[in-house]
Amino acid sequence: MTRRENNWPAALAFLAPNFLGFVAFMALPIVFSLAMAFTNWQMTESVPLEFAGLANFQDLLTEPRFWKFFANTAYLMLGIPVSIAGSLFLAILLSTKIRGLVVFRTMFYLPTITSGVALFILWKAIYNPEFGPLNAVLNGVFGLLGLNINAPEWLLSIAWAKPAIMLMGVWTAIGGTNMLLYLAGLSNIPPELYEAAQIDGAGRRAMFRHVTWPQLAPTTFFIIVMSAIGGLQGGFEQARVMTAGGPAESTVTLGYFIYMKGFEEYQLGYASAIAWMMFVLILVMTLINWKFGKSAFDVEV
Amino acid sequence: MADLMEDRPQREAGLFRRRTPTQMVWRGLGYVVLTATALTMMAPFTWMLATSLKPLAEVQSGHLLPQHWKFGNYPEVIRTIPYGRYYFNSVFVALWVTFGQVLTSAAAAYAFARIRWRWRDRVFILYLATLMVPGLVTLIPNYWVLTKLHLINTYTVLILPACFSAYGTFLLRQFMLTIPQSLDEAAEMDGAGHWRIFWDVVMPLARPGLIVLAIFTFMGNYQSFFWPLIMVKDDYLRTLPIGLLYFDSSYGRETSLLMAASVMAMIPLIALFVVGQKFFVKGIQLGAVKG
Numbered sequence: 001m002t003r004r005e006n007n008w009p010a011a012l013a014f015l016a017p018n019f020l021g022f023v024a025f026m027a028l029p030i031v032f033s034l035a036m037a038f039t040n041w042q043m044t045e046s047v048p049l050e051f052a053g054l055a056n057f058q059d060l061l062t063e064p065r066f067w068k069f070f071a072n073t074a075y076l077m078l079g080i081p082v083s084i085a086g087s088l089f090l091a092i093l094l095s096t097k098i099r100g101l102v103v104f105r106t107m108f109y110l111p112t113i114t115s116g117v118a119l120f121i122l123w124k125a126i127y128n129p130e131f132g133p134l135n136a137v138l139n140g141v142f143g144l145l146g147l148n149i150n151a152p153e154w155l156l157s158i159a160w161a162k163p164a165i166m167l168m169g170v171w172t173a174i175g176g177t178n179m180l181l182y183l184a185g186l187s188n189i190p191p192e193l194y195e196a197a198q199i200d201g202a203g204r205r206a207m208f209r210h211v212t213w214p215q216l217a218p219t220t221f222f223i224i225v226m227s228a229i230g231g232l233q234g235g236f237e238q239a240r241v242m243t244a245g246g247p248a249e250s251t252v253t254l255g256y257f258i259y260m261k262g263f264e265e266y267q268l269g270y271a272s273a274i275a276w277m278m279f280v281l282i283l284v285m286t287l288i289n290w291k292f293g294k295s296a297f298d299v300e301v
Numbered sequence: 302m303a304d305l306m307e308d309r310p311q312r313e314a315g316l317f318r319r320r321t322p323t324q325m326v327w328r329g330l331g332y333v334v335l336t337a338t339a340l341t342m343m344a345p346f347t348w349m350l351a352t353s354l355k356p357l358a359e360v361q362s363g364h365l366l367p368q369h370w371k372f373g374n375y376p377e378v379i380r381t382i383p384y385g386r387y388y389f390n391s392v393f394v395a396l397w398v399t400f401g402q403v404l405t406s407a408a409a410a411y412a413f414a415r416i417r418w419r420w421r422d423r424v425f426i427l428y429l430a431t432l433m434v435p436g437l438v439t440l441i442p443n444y445w446v447l448t449k450l451h452l453i454n455t456y457t458v459l460i461l462p463a464c465f466s467a468y469g470t471f472l473l474r475q476f477m478l479t480i481p482q483s484l485d486e487a488a489e490m491d492g493a494g495h496w497r498i499f500w501d502v503v504m505p506l507a508r509p510g511l512i513v514l515a516i517f518t519f520m521g522n523y524q525s526f527f528w529p530l531i532m533v534k535d536d537y538l539r540t541l542p543i544g545l546l547y548f549d550s551s552y553g554r555e556t557s558l559l560m561a562a563s564v565m566a567m568i569p570l571i572a573l574f575v576v577g578q579k580f581f582v583k584g585i586q587l588g589a590v591k592g
Binding site: 017180 | 439
């Protein structure tokens with residue numbers, strides 16, 4: 001059995017292809033970019049590489065645009081709790097021995113499956129104030145009600161561009177992966193718990209509060225953590241396709257900021273600093289979730 | 302874990318039991334909400350499909366269905382931009398990445414799940430740790446290195462870096478841990494080495510996990526945006542998302558053409574989802590619950 005105890009030649013053979021790629025494209029770049037975040041690293045060779053100390057980070061923290069884009073990112077993340085609540089609600093409805101479960105679930109999941117540039121182009125057309133169907137319907141409804149207001153200009157308006165992207169995000173996510181996770185969580189709740197609650201005379205609300213919600217706590221916790229991590233990094237693709245960051249940079253998120261600094265202005269050191277700030281934000285937020293989750297959801301973490 | 306794929310046969314308990322009027326009202330309301338949600342989900346897609354079949358002048362006609370059907374929008378897209386080329390690039394790159402990622406992840410997962418060696422757990426923790434770092438962090442050095450190596454604007458740069466995945470390794474390791482270890486031992490008694498055990502014992506049993514990873518990888522790579530956006534400069538190397546982005550910026554007012562292009566881009570995803578739906582649901586739960 002000693003052969004099985006420390007069989008590193010065999011392990012090496014199986015691991016090597018993956019490990020080489022992992023080191024080359026993941027591990028080394030991580031170390032490299034952390035080091036370069038403290039330099040003036042640029043794409044052009046005419047600028048000599050110099051150690052910059054904390055200058056990049058100081059610049060960032062005093063840069064109003066950084067805080068603006070952080071606020072944009074946080075604003076867009078406000079859609080997350082709405083979509084999570086919606087996913088839970090839909091999952092509960094689908095778990096009540098409904099007919100046509102598969103048909104409903106397929107339709108709800110369609111936006112998630114198709115999410116990408118093609119879907120964003122579709123929504124850009126939907127939001128178009130001139131010929132988009134959304135405002136045609138809205139203005140029609142306003143007219144019927146005798147209201148003398150115009151539908152918003154959506155992606156063209158500083159006030160409405162973020163809500164428009166957020167609304168699309170909620171529409172995309174509400175019947176997606178989170179709903180499937182909740183469905184799985186619901187099917188794992190022992191029916192005896194509901195029977196016992198029924199015997200105790202619990203109504204619908206009490207059953208949700210004392211059985212469903214606590215039993216789903218680990219799922220909810222997982223969903224919140226993952227959504228928050230994704231939300232902080234997200235927003236680039238939508239904004240790049242639908243608004244190019246506008247109007248007046250109102251839809252530029254932190255991810256977009258990295259793209260602007262790194263791949264439009266080629267300030268790679270500065271862009272690395274933003275990426276590592278993002279990592280710190282993710283870490284802090286995950287720790288808050290962890291701490292909050294421990295007490296609020298009573299989850300073993 | 303209960304299989305969510307089938308309408309479970311709990312129905313017999315529910316269907317013939319007498320319900321109180323209140324219960325029936327609640328059930329009715331449930332169907333109303335679900336149907337309304339389904340309509341909200343389908344409405345944009347319906348509009349997209351209808352618009353893709355309209356002449357441009359009819360886009361804001363107020364009728365959902367085309368008055369004059371114009372199937373010609375689809376060939377027009379293909380004539381206007383090298384759509385076939387984009388399609389080929391996307392599928393070609395995504396297939397190679399899927400092949401590479403599943404193969405390297407499976408081999409590494411085998412090393413982590415079925416072979417004992419001294420540094421195993423430490424190396425595995427290293428893999429897990431990189432999952433926490435935002436993808437944008439590695440993007441910048443990778444862009445720089447691959448540009449310096451003159452690999453920018455090649456298929457290699459689109460395929461090779463995506464062939465190694467810590468997430469895929471993690472997913473398959475979790476899956477392989479559920480396969481009984483006694484099977485390996487039995488095969489070893491029969492004189493099989495790791496190579497044989499890997500191909501003849503573990504891989505066939507890990508097939509559901511492999512399919513899950515393959516579907517996720519293919520779909521993710523087919524939709525990949527940031528990497529091809531910065532790494533590809535020439536039109537003939539553009540994948541669909543990048544091709545669509547530039548099509549939209551230069552033909553932004555040709556709504557019916559844009560919708561036809563979007564429909565065509567979505568078809569492989571929807572087809573793959575319908576075929577592989579069972580694995581999708583499983584994969585999401587596998588990645589989440591055991592993670």
